[in-house]
Amino acid sequence: MEKIAGEIHQWIRKNKGKAVTLLQRLVQEKSVQGQESSAQAIVIEVCRELGLEIDIWEPDSKVLKENENFVSTRESFNDSPNVVACWKGKGGGRSIILNGHIDVVPEGDTIQWDCDPYEGKIENGKVYGRGTTDMKGGNVALLIAIEALQAAGIHLKGDVIFQSVIEEESGGAGTLAAILRGYKADAALIPEPTNMKIFPKQQGSMWFRLKIKGKSAHGGTRYEGVSAIEKSLYVIDVLRKLEEERNKRVKDPLYATIPIPLPINIGKIQGGNWPSSVPDLVTLEGRIGVGPEEGIHEVQEEMEKVLSTIKDKDSWFADHPVELEWYGARWVPGAIEEKHPFVQLIQKNYKDVTQKDAKLEASPWGTDGGLFTRVGNIPTVVFGPGTTEVAHHPNEYIYIDSMLDCAEIIALTLIDWCEKAK
Amino acid sequence: MEKIAGEIHQWIRKNKGKAVTLLQRLVQEKSVQGQESSAQAIVIEVCRELGLEIDIWEPDSKVLKENENFVSTRESFNDSPNVVACWKGKGGGRSIILNGHIDVVPEGDTIQWDCDPYEGKIENGKVYGRGTTDMKGGNVALLIAIEALQAAGIHLKGDVIFQSVIEEESGGAGTLAAILRGYKADAALIPEPTNMKIFPKQQGSMWFRLKIKGKSAHGGTRYEGVSAIEKSLYVIDVLRKLEEERNKRVKDPLYATIPIPLPINIGKIQGGNWPSSVPDLVTLEGRIGVGPEEGIHEVQEEMEKVLSTIKDKDSWFADHPVELEWYGARWVPGAIEEKHPFVQLIQKNYKDVTQKDAKLEASPWGTDGGLFTRVGNIPTVVFGPGTTEVAHHPNEYIYIDSMLDCAEIIALTLIDWCEKAK
Known part of the structure; x- marks a missing residue:
């Protein structure tokens, strides 16, 4: 395992440029509510290259409205597709959902920005722009983690179900639609900007x-x-x-x-x-x-x-x-036990990669995690590379190193959770 | 004097219909800020019939702006004339300004009105409509008082300067313009809606x-x-x-x-x-x-x-x-002594006409009285027939009898203050 971990580490560091470019491309598509499709197109392209089974659909608001957990500020999701891409396992392992939202909040008053919010400027080891931290950087970490495993020639037993959803910033209709479409797993991970803290519990x-x-x-x-x-x-x-x-x-x-x-x-x-x-x-x-x-x-x-x-x-x-x-x-709240094996795995891999003890906290804000735990009955952890303090703020940024560390921790966690197939 | 008082009383009661019709005509002209000219045209017509010397002008905002007491929400008074009409005395008596504003506040939410705010409906001894109480009813009392004296063949020694001003509801630019134009007198009376209480002092x-x-x-x-x-x-x-x-x-x-x-x-x-x-x-x-x-x-x-x-x-x-x-x-505040002879005259005449003791109070709101006392240095009393509680309210009304009583008290006060000429 140590050899594999080393390979994954090397691959991710070597492909830093690729990860950053993907993040920049995603930031350059202004995926505010109702304008998610061009950013989703990039996600679809990457998932195709990874050979994942792709499911693309526009959530049906008629169906959603029948669910008591549905809230949204809009009537229709036409042109706002959800994307789910499955890396099928060989069987016999635990499955996992890797969920990130593609929607971003508006940039607000541009005068308060020192750069173009949709350019993806790189400076001092950070990528700047709306959505870097919340949470396109987290989404990139997920995709890079999968690619790193594939590059190391690894096959997993359990399914890895990658989800790029709409509407998180408006109450979670995208994730709810994915749950109602039948996607289930033995655990879910959402790399929202937690400063790399592990949130087994999320406030609603x-x-x-x-x-x-x-x-x-x-x-x-x-x-x-x-x-x-x-x-x-x-x-x-x-x-x-x-x-x-x-x-x-x-x-x-x-x-x-x-x-x-x-x-x-x-x-x-x-x-x-x-x-x-x-x-x-x-x-x-x-x-x-x-x-x-x-x-x-x-x-x-x-x-x-x-x-x-x-x-x-x-x-x-x-x-x-x-x-x-x-x-x-x-936003529906959510919680799993701190001692849950999924939490413990992330803790262990965090320590292996960063040489530091992981911090466990409860989130001060809502995420889609509540929908997974309460509606989907899926144990969920929120853990991601973004900088909490700059989410929704002007001059939002993410540390590139955090994004890569996070990708590495997620890759190792996938191996532990879903198990390496022969 | 008793005989004259009796004649005045009789004339006013006999001309109740005329007074009410004049009030209705004034109410029917919606003289909100900027639309005062058609109501002023009626005032001018009445003043002409009374043989008064008429001065009509649009206040000059350039001149007004130089005065520290000027406040207004608009830049120009074009098409918003002030009207001053003087009944010249025979000389040797004290002069008086009779001041009323022609502007009214907007009617507000018409759903809250039980009648058309600009119809002048008569019911149960009251005239209803925007401006009845605040203060076209008071203005009618002033004009009827002058006519009653003329009908009794009375000439006064002092000048009676009737003023129909704009802009009271927005801070008094109309009265300020009249003061700056040079109109002065030994006393001023403003028949704002005081429930027939006498206000020697007005709050600013x-x-x-x-x-x-x-x-x-x-x-x-x-x-x-x-x-x-x-x-x-x-x-x-x-x-x-x-x-x-x-x-x-x-x-x-x-x-x-x-x-x-x-x-x-x-x-x-x-x-x-x-x-x-x-x-x-x-x-x-x-x-x-x-x-x-x-x-x-x-x-x-x-x-x-x-x-x-x-x-x-x-x-x-x-x-x-x-x-x-x-x-x-x-609104500039204003005050004169409670024992001022002008206050005492109104008190006496109030008692003579109504058989009740007058109530003296200080106004809880601003009027143009402050400008007269502070800027014009003219002792001023606010005393009028309108119903305080319904000023600025839906279903504003005035009691017709109050308006006539007030006209009678003012007529008698003019005789006392300006003195009957031979």
Whole structure:
């Protein structure tokens, strides 16, 4: 095995240029929501060269809509294909899904970028651009890992099912479609940008909208009205206490170093329309974290209950209850045991490749991992080469060495998990 | 005098239909900002019939801009004429300005109206419509008062200067233009909707905008950011305490029954743009009341000072100070002594006409009265027939009897103030 590991290491280092060029090509295709097909075309080309069995389809929103885990901001997935490419095993080994999303978030304000977000500039050992870290660099690591094994003449017993999915950034419809199409495996790995930390657990999250009512009046006689802004301060305070309560219950050592494991974030506030009128409506929009072992409905009910009790402390809310709406995006949480053999294998290979102990954590954000574990019943680990801090940010980048290290760790893990065939 | 008072009373009651028709005609002209000229045409027609000396001009924004009291939301007053009509006295008496604004605020959401806002429907002794109360009913009372005196064959010693001005609802550029054009008098009366209370003092007010900064981060790691919403809660609290402090100092008995004499109203809040991002900016817009005897700059400085000290309690504000901007509308406050002979005359005539004691109060909102007292140096009283509560509201109305009572009180006050000529 040591000889094979050495060969894989050598091959990956020697093919650094190939890996970087592939990443650059993927970054140059601006695969924001609805424009994924040209980036997928490159993925398909690479999978063909690897001799994989390729399945390309546009998810059917009619079918997806029947599943309670479906959320999306769009009605149709025409021209937004999912790609699944299978490296069939010889039989008798454990199978694995290697999943990465091809969609990227928009580049935002280009003035904040020091380079073209879709050029793929290389500087100081990094590739810059939208999607380098989140998560085209991770996808390249997956493909390079497969190619390295093939180059070493290795055949595996178990199937390796590579997935390049759409829609992760909008709630996971691409991965859900792959699950509903019947793709299953004994484990799944998603190389989202974790700074090479291993996330056996992933936080879920969902968005909420609150409407807080007041009573209008002239600002000069504001005592004749009821300010929805003042009432919203009370609601914000209630949410803060709910966050405190929820986080007191988190005992998971994976969250030991996280200041607020399951944050409730109020991201948007809007109320009133005239400086000298008492505002009669405030809208709050936010995001609540769902613990890896929590249920979506359980968390929704907890917030609903807390909001329904505020009338006991302020009778205004008895006649003017806060309206709560669960809207927009939602990410299902996911978790497997830290001692799960799949986690342990990645830990071991991380140490072999980097000579350092792997760090285990729980993700502070949602990924498609929740869908695999909760809907697909597939043990899933999120582990990838991207830099967490620059995901969704201007000047997003990835360290080339991290990408190669990650490819090496994944290649070794494939051998361990799926087993080398004779 | 009793005989004359009786004649005036009779004439006004007999001409109720004429007064109501004039009010309806004025309401039917939708004289919102920029569309005042057709309503002014009716005023001019009536003033011509009364034989007054008429001065019609479009205020010159270039001249106005040089005055520090000028505020407006528009650049030019083309097609928005001011009308001043003088009933010249025989000489030797005190002069008076009778001032009313012809502009109305927009009708707002017409679904909330039970009638056409610009029809002038009569029902149960009231005329309904935008501007009935604020303040075309008051303007009709002024014109009917003059006509009643003329019908009784009365000539006055002092000049009566009737003014139908634009722009009161946007900060008083019309009245300021009349002052700057040289119109002066020994007293001024503005029949704004006071529920027939006498306001020797009027609160001023001005708008402010606050920008409160935060630091953006992903909602899942909100502890890495600083929420501008949370910081704005602190700023709102500081404003609440400032309001408390300011109102503790108000000892004026005219404010004795007012819960918050000088309110600070936060009318608008807006912050953040994504539910799962930590918001890095919140904007608050509001209105601060300026006491009748306070200076505009003095109040501005007080708020600026309070905001500059919050960094002592929260060091975030040292590096990220709250930005304060004085923008938009502003109304100069005004005051005359309660014992001023002009106030006493109105009080006496109110009692004579209604058989009740007049109520003296200080207005909770700004009027053009502040410009007269502060800029024109003219003792001013605000006293009018409109219903305070429905000003700027859907289904605005005025009691016809109040309008006639007010006309009668004004007519008698003109005789007392300007003196009957032989």
